[in-house]
Amino acid sequence: MGTRIGKEVSIGIAEAAMMADVDVVSAYPITPQTHVVEHLSELVADGHLDAEFVPVESEHTAMSTCCGSVAAGARTFTATSSQGLALMHEILFIASGMRLPIVMAVANRSLSAPISIWNDHGDVMAERDTGWLQVFVENGQDAYDHILWAFRVAEDHGVLLPIMVNFDGFIVSHVVESLEEWSPEEVRRFLPPYDPPYRLDVDNPWTFGPVGIPDIYLETRKAHDEALLGAKATMVKAWSELADVVGRQYYPVEQYKADDADIVFLSMGGISETCMTAVDELREAGKKVGLVRLRLWRPFPFDEVKAALGGRKVIIAIDRALSTGGPGGPVASEVKAALYGLETRPQVIEFIAGLGGRDVTVGDFKQMYEKGAAVAAGGPVPGYELLGVRA
Amino acid sequence: MSSELTNVFAAKMLPQRELFSPGHRACQGCAPALVMRYMLKALGPDTIICNSTGCMEIISSSYPESAWGVPWIHVAFENSAAVASGVEAGLKALMRKGKIPQRRITVLAQAGDGGSLDIGLQAISGALERGHDMIYLCYDNEAYMNTGIQRSSGTPFGASTTTSPAGARSFGQSTWKKSLAEIAVAHHIPYVATASVSYPFDFMEKLKKADAVRGPALVHVFAPCPTGWRCPSELAIRLGRLAVQTAAFPLYEVVNGKYRITQNVPHLKPLRVYLESQGRFRHLTDDLIDELQQGLRERYAALVAKAEASQE
Ligand SMILES: Cc1ncc(C[n+]2csc(CCOP(=O)(O)OP(=O)(O)O)c2C)c(N)n1
Ligand code: SF4
Ligand SMILES: [Mg+2]
Numbered sequence: 001m002g003t004r005i006g007k008e009v010s011i012g013i014a015e016a017a018m019m020a021d022v023d024v025v026s027a028y029p030i031t032p033q034t035h036v037v038e039h040l041s042e043l044v045a046d047g048h049l050d051a052e053f054v055p056v057e058s059e060h061t062a063m064s065t066c067c068g069s070v071a072a073g074a075r076t077f078t079a080t081s082s083q084g085l086a087l088m089h090e091i092l093f094i095a096s097g098m099r100l101p102i103v104m105a106v107a108n109r110s111l112s113a114p115i116s117i118w119n120d121h122g123d124v125m126a127e128r129d130t131g132w133l134q135v136f137v138e139n140g141q142d143a144y145d146h147i148l149w150a151f152r153v154a155e156d157h158g159v160l161l162p163i164m165v166n167f168d169g170f171i172v173s174h175v176v177e178s179l180e181e182w183s184p185e186e187v188r189r190f191l192p193p194y195d196p197p198y199r200l201d202v203d204n205p206w207t208f209g210p211v212g213i214p215d216i217y218l219e220t221r222k223a224h225d226e227a228l229l230g231a232k233a234t235m236v237k238a239w240s241e242l243a244d245v246v247g248r249q250y251y252p253v254e255q256y257k258a259d260d261a262d263i264v265f266l267s268m269g270g271i272s273e274t275c276m277t278a279v280d281e282l283r284e285a286g287k288k289v290g291l292v293r294l295r296l297w298r299p300f301p302f303d304e305v306k307a308a309l310g311g312r313k314v315i316i317a318i319d320r321a322l323s324t325g326g327p328g329g330p331v332a333s334e335v336k337a338a339l340y341g342l343e344t345r346p347q348v349i350e351f352i353a354g355l356g357g358r359d360v361t362v363g364d365f366k367q368m369y370e371k372g373a374a375v376a377a378g379g380p381v382p383g384y385e386l387l388g389v390r391a
Numbered sequence: 392m393s394s395e396l397t398n399v400f401a402a403k404m405l406p407q408r409e410l411f412s413p414g415h416r417a418c419q420g421c422a423p424a425l426v427m428r429y430m431l432k433a434l435g436p437d438t439i440i441c442n443s444t445g446c447m448e449i450i451s452s453s454y455p456e457s458a459w460g461v462p463w464i465h466v467a468f469e470n471s472a473a474v475a476s477g478v479e480a481g482l483k484a485l486m487r488k489g490k491i492p493q494r495r496i497t498v499l500a501q502a503g504d505g506g507s508l509d510i511g512l513q514a515i516s517g518a519l520e521r522g523h524d525m526i527y528l529c530y531d532n533e534a535y536m537n538t539g540i541q542r543s544s545g546t547p548f549g550a551s552t553t554t555s556p557a558g559a560r561s562f563g564q565s566t567w568k569k570s571l572a573e574i575a576v577a578h579h580i581p582y583v584a585t586a587s588v589s590y591p592f593d594f595m596e597k598l599k600k601a602d603a604v605r606g607p608a609l610v611h612v613f614a615p616c617p618t619g620w621r622c623p624s625e626l627a628i629r630l631g632r633l634a635v636q637t638a639a640f641p642l643y644e645v646v647n648g649k650y651r652i653t654q655n656v657p658h659l660k661p662l663r664v665y666l667e668s669q670g671r672f673r674h675l676t677d678d679l680i681d682e683l684q685q686g687l688r689e690r691y692a693a694l695v696a697k698a699e700a701s702q703e
Contacts (some may be wrong), residue, residue, distance in 0.1 A: 213453060
């Protein structure tokens with residue numbers, strides 16, 4: 001077993017990438033991702049990590065460089081946030097379409113304008129359809145474990161897709177937590193070396209990224225979609241392998257005190273931890289309430305969502321992003337879509353919470369619960385609400 | 392081997408092997424396609440090409456066919472220098488860590504004038520500044536040809552393109568060609584050169600020099616496009632020569648900051664002989680031709696002065 005120590009989550013993420021023995025790190029600084037890449041460049045400078053640290057001139061170049069290095073056969077890591085992720089947008093589709101298994105940590109932050117360095121999920125939701133695997137973590141241990149897990153999944157020959165590990169800016173990234181690091185032996189047992197089936201090899205030349213005429217484009221999209229959906233099985237397998245090695249078990253959708261709950265919160269990311277405290281207090285007050293957390297966002301875990309939410313009376317869906325001029329929040333929209341085919345559908349009430357770093361407290365969850373309870377008692381289903389917005 | 396010897400015997404000594412295969416989809420008389428062919432004759436099979444979007448990408452890689460006999464990657468329009476940075480960094484790390492055998496592999500990024508001078512300039516600057524051991528090659532056909540002959544900042548003064556059209560209130564492109572080589576020199580890299588498809592041995596020798604230096608090198612190669620220039624396809628090579636002989640595109644190299652003109656033109660030909668067969672210049676008045684000729688000659692004189700200063 002590894003050692004347990006107090007560590008800033010961003011530092012933990014960098015050290016997990018070091019434990020994965022990455023060959024290339026290419027990144028551009030942006031708050032709140034900075035501590036991750038600063039620490040990686042230190043690890044390289046101090047000789048703890050044998051890698052090329054490429055200090056690029058933009059995030060567009062960071063992602064392009066990652067495409068080049070992973071195509072050359074190098075294990076590749078990057079990290080970004082917000083505007084940086086948006087600047088990568090074009091290349092994100094290409095990285096996934098070309099099946100290049102890059103691992104990227106995204107310290108989630110709101111998007112401009114107005115410019116805001118604080119946390120929400122607006123950045124990653126704008127990249128929802130880029131064809132990347134996407135998971136959300138809640139705390140430092142989770143984040144550390146999932147960097148290693150992400151390499152295991154992305155580089156699997158049955159997957160070969162890039163992956164984003166989303167962790168909330170500041171409220172997760174900058175927090176010092178008790179962290180159990182993996183031993184080199186545990187890493188060795190869990191994560192095989194990167195062994196690409198295709199790479200830029202002068203002895204065996206391949207053409208990467210050719211033109212897709214109408215006769216073939218459609219088939220490549222189908223193959224991409226199937227690869228993404230099919231990746232879930234490998235993800236689940238890798239989670240159970242991770243449990244075998246370090247004893248922590250993760251699932252695509254996880255529950256907290258939800259077994260007998262008529263009303264459940266549904267959340268994603270670091271906010272879930274505050275929600276758990278609210279659930280504890282509501283349970284003490286005799287309320288049958290629980291929490292369902294989405295860990296896996298792409299591929300969307302339809303079956304697991306149906307299994308976890310079907311049969312409930314009311315779901316209180318909490319989004320950290322707003323689809324402006326649209327249906328409210330992306331998580332609630334997709335959950336509703338997943339539940340639509342059920343014979344008896346739960347009611348879903350939607351809250352868009354904590355935009356641009358606005359605090360979401362235990363008290364806020366209790367208020368959301370009261371609104372959910374009113375619906376459960378037969379009251380009307382309100383439209384989505386931006387939690388705590390001033391009139 | 393000395394450069395003189397290469398020049399004398401080059402034609403016979405060129406490798407027979409075609410690493411850029413015929414059968415691609417380029418137009419008749421396409422000089423950029425010849426650039427690709429010469430490029431791989433000079434660099435050989437241990438080369439990885441990172442290609443930007445543009446004519447040379449589109450004509451060579453229609454899935455499931457590929458003209459490329461070397462590893463080749465296309466990611467996007469503006470980023471081949473960035474992709475090459477990654478390939479170079481990846482190979483370097485893998486070799487240092489013993490994951491692949493130590494070996495000299497050439498990494499070359501290439502784009503057209505649009506992908507280099509306009510949308511890709513930042514990525515080039517970043518790659519040159521970081522000092523990657525790579526070659527950047529710009530094949531310059533003086534407009535965005537792939538998308539239908541729109542102007543770029545490499546389009547010459549006076550040329551009519553689909554976004555700098557000549558008309559009642561326009562004489563075509565009103566700005567002067569941006570100098571990629573000078574921008575590269577400002578990065579203090581070991582090797583910068585201009586070249587022309589019409590001087591193939593000079594071009595190939597420059598590529599070999601670019602390959603031999605450790606660190607970044609940039610070669611800006613002139614490559615006429617009959618389709619976009621609206622000229623007969625059999626004139627492509629002649630136009631490349633005339634561009635040098637009229638100072639429309641002088642050939643020089645800059646080795647560690649020292650300039651040398653590699654194709655001296657003591658008596659410049661009148662610019663008209665270069666312009667007259669090209670539809671893109673057909674509308675130009677005598678005054679405009681004089682203005683263009685004067686501008687080009689001033690630039691050439693400045694270049695000659697730099698080369699002379701470098702000899703001192
Ligand atoms: C981001 C982006 N913008 C625009 C385009 C459209 N586009 C593709 S190739 C091209 C022009 C290429 O010009 P150049 O680099 O000079 O190469 P050429 O086609 O002349 O060989 C343009 C505008 C694109 N593919 N990507
Ligand atoms: S348009 Fe010009 S550069 Fe493009 S393939 Fe045709 S001749 Fe070559
Ligand atoms: Mg062009």
